[in-house]
Amino acid sequence: MTLNRRHFMGTGAALAAALSAPMVMGQSRPRVVVVGGGAGGATAARYIAKDSNGAIDVTLIEPSRTYYTCWFSNLYLGGVRTFDSLGHTYGALAADGINVVHDYAVGVDRDAKTVSLAGGGSLPYDRLILSPGIDFKDGAMPGWDVSAQNAMPHAYKGGSQTQLLKAQLEAMPEGGRFIMVAPPNPYRCPPGPYERVSMVANYFKYNNPTASILIVDLKEKFSKQALFEEGWQRHYSGMIERLGPDFGGANVSVNPAEMTVDIDGAVEKGDVVNVIPAMQAGRIVHQAGLTEGDWAPVNAADMSSKMDADIHILGDASAQGDMPKSGFSANSQAKVAAMAVRGALTDSRVFPAKYSNTCWSLIHAVDQPDGVKVGANYEATEEKIASTGGFISQPGEDVGLRADTYRESLAWYDAITSDMFGAA
Structure with missing residues (x-):
């Protein structure tokens, strides 16, 4: 079309x-x-x-x-x-x-x-x-609410949150780690979190090539999955890892003060953590x-x-x-x-x-x-x-x-x- x-x-x-x-x-x-x-x-x-x-x-x-x-x-x-x-x-x-x-x-x-x-x-x-x-569901992500959005931005409403996340990416140390906690269904723009991963990887490839990305996903599968995974392998080989429900992605909490994500008991630390919570009208x-x-x-x-x-x-x-x-x-x-x-x-x-x-x-x-x-x-x-x-x-x-x-x-x-x- x-x-x-x-x-x-x-x-x-x-x-x-x-x-x-x-x-x-x-x-x-x-x-x-x-x-x-x-x-x-x-x-x-x-x-x-x-x-x-x-x-x-x-x-x-x-x-x-x-x-x-x-x-x-x-x-x-x-x-x-x-x-x-x-x-x-x-x-x-x-x-x-x-x-x-x-x-x-x-x-x-x-x-x-x-x-x-x-x-x-x-x-x-x-x-x-x-x-x-959309608005975000209260209590949907243990450890996160809108009072923590400056430490762990959602950037899923256009405006200042998008600018904040960009500034955090630019300030990330060489070889740092970006963690994105993807939302459960249904949510605004189903391919959006995975395009975000792609564009963060695009930025890292030319500005911070030793940086890494971890996707913590509450869903078994996602929109355009085969296309994104093919593209990540082609353009950003070795940079992006995804943990879905089979690997603990269904049991997640965050600690904004420590900049950590607890994935079924395994604690992962990020330099930038992007939490996209569950949504509602x-x-x-x-x-x-x-x-x-x-x-x-x-x-x-x-x-x-x-x-x-x-x-x-x-x-x-x-x-x-x-x-x-x-x-x-x-x-x-x-x-x-x-x-x-x-x-x-x-x-x-x-x-x-x-x-x-x-x-x-x-x-x-x-x-x-x-x-x-x-x-x-x-x-x-x-x-x-x-x-x-x-x-x-x-x-x-x-x-x-x-x-x-x-x-x-x-x-x-x-x-x-x-x-x-x-x-x-």
Whole structure:
């Protein structure tokens, strides 16, 4: 699958032209509040405002004035991208008529249909979209909580944690050791921890070649495993070791004060320790009473909550059926939800939901880039978002194809961030 910005943006533009609704005159505009300005929330806000031609009043609540993508942050760790290249602002959305509120949403009153803000006051809604991403489960990793994230960063939310981990890698002594504790399923971006290992190895190869990497994994297997292991052997032979559940990886605790990881009684010391804990839906979704267990169940046809038809839950926070939790998935879900919300509030036409996802990973960056991908298309069923067929890179592919796959990922990054933020 070859993706370019024109194709990616064109699909949304064609849909907008086919579905745009006229301004509802002679009455107050219906109100949509969107919580979370990432791949799900920013996309939903933009498409609702744009495709309704101003018929819907849209407010986006996002505390950060600059949004740093978690996807592609591994490339910053590997020395491939600058940190600034990951940052995006909300000025174009505001210029398009979206009311951008930089604050924290701290509560949802589903009876009164209001969202309360940390800074005071509340916002009324006719439809609410929640796309808060992930939070970490308390007590999921013995010895670690967010108070220890400066000693053992997770770097699994874009921003300062990513910068901290990069600084720790750069300060690591020659021949030092990097330990990553990988998360249990399900979690944001299934290939992400292993792309991180690849990019840390890429950095070490050219800056600290005697350094070593230990992966402590709570899972028996992981996304794109054959591709990553082939790439690690090819590019970083002898540098990377992985311990899964068969070797104690299911019984792990950490000691941030000592910078150690206890693996079924065997204590391993690291110079840099990256702990990626178990995850759950962002807190606002739990506060609103919209979760079953860790995630929010949704109707596959429109991403609406199974507990409240006037609330739609996008991206990592939702229980997504066969779809992985990824930026591409959230962007795809946002367009389905935006169409459903606009249809409900302006009586415009709604088409059957179609979803898609692709996850690219960079294994090696210098000289000949080694990029791989996995993806699928999906449809809505009564039970879930169901896969209708997928694809994945294959071991032993030509180096030219792998370089093309990496360049395809660069085109996607530019396309999706433009789709989210309306930037040129």
